[in-house]
Amino acid sequence: MRAVRMEAPGGPEAMTVIDVPTPEPGPGQVRVRHEAMGLNFIDIYQRTGLYPLPCPTGLGLEGAGVVEAIGEGVTRFKLGDRIAYASGPVGAYAEAHVVEAARAVHVPDEIPLPVAAGVMLKGMTAEYLVRRTFHVKQGQVILVHAAAGGVGQILCQWAKGIGATVIGTVGSPEKATLARTRGCDHTILYRDEDIAARVREITDGKGVAVAYDSVGATTFEASLASLSRRGMLVIFGNASGPVPPFDPLRLSRGGSLFVTRPTLFDYIATTEELDDSAAALFAEIASGRVKIEIGRTFRLEDIREAHRTMESRETTGSSILVP
Template identity: 65%
Template structure:
């Protein structure tokens, strides 16, 4: 089969398309013939070495396709089933991928492989951020960075379905327009405007009870200064580089603030949590409350170009690799 491999960490140039032996499922595993592969920032963190991986390595955490074969003891799936996965193991950038059966889900009728691969990792991230990390309530005002991006675009729509007031940030006028089209009530151009000052202006000086920041280093200080007393800073990404360390006393002095750095995999740790999170996501998609916009697709062989586009802020919505 064809697969993307890295032998060293670095920029997009380390990605290599190679021919490797097609894997076979072991006990409790399924072999998936990928029809669509999700492109996510975590893939760039593995490639760059920010999140260490054992080399040489495959890449990619998310994909969807048909079950080609099942391993011993698997009853959750049968050959021919449509399935989607988003919690590894690393190696989704390939024509086939072996995953544990209890780490994959069955998309409902009407959700194809492309939508499932575009939605699952980013959508379940939005689910736990809005429903469990901070149980958002109608009428609350929130800050969502990168509101036109993969996770951000889902966060905006889902938060509006809950009844929240959404302040989004974007890096360009085009992306600001997109965020407004998704439902954002206010949009701040974070490269040109003082985010915290605008948030205070919008909220009458109060700040927001929760802020979702996937950008990292570039937006950290503005996010911290945007929070209301006892507000929660949810740092869940490093698109511009890792967020800086924080001296705990600062959180006290700025209003008894909370800071968390959650990861999806701790919120779908059990098969029950995985199924519940995926079901909640598929429910809001079915109701039309969240639309999954696949902004761009790339052939598997052009994974390097896909990474360059993602890191260059050239993408909107979700991105897919197609084997």
């Protein structure tokens, strides 16, 4: 089968597509023949070495397809089942992949497999952020950075469906228009406007209950300054680089603030948590409350272009690879 491999961390050129033996599932595992694979910023962090991987290695954590081989002891799936996964192991950038049966989920018939491939990681991230890290409630005002991005669009729609007022930051007027169609009540052009000042203006000086920040270094100060008393800053990505060290005393001075740095894998640590998160996500999509945009589709051979496009922020919504 064809698969992406990387000999050492680096830029997009570090990735190559080669022929490798098709893997066989061991006990408790299944092999999925991919219909599509997800593209995510965590893949870039792993490629560059920000999140180190032992090399040589494959890349990619997310995919969807049909079960074509089953290892010993697996009862969760049968041959031909439509499944998806989002927690690896790394190596999803391939025509097929072996995964632990306990870490994959059934995909309902009403959810197309390419949508599942592009939404599992982003969608379950939105699920735990809005329902568990900070339980957004009707009437609250929230701030979502990168509101036109893959997680941002889902997060905005989900929070809007709950009844929250959503403020989103975006990089261009075009992305602002898109974000408003995905649940944003207010948009802020972060390159042109003072984010915290605009948030205070929109909220009559009160600030937001929670700021969801996947950007990191360049938005940290604005996020803190946008919070209401006892507000929470949820940092769940580092698109602009990691947040530098800071004095915790700032949190008390800012109004007894909270800062947390969660990761999806701690919220889907058990099979039960995984199933519950995926079920909640699929229910939101099936209801129409959350609409999923597949922004770009790349062939496996175009993986370098795919990463360059993601890094330059030219994509909106979810992007996928196809074999």
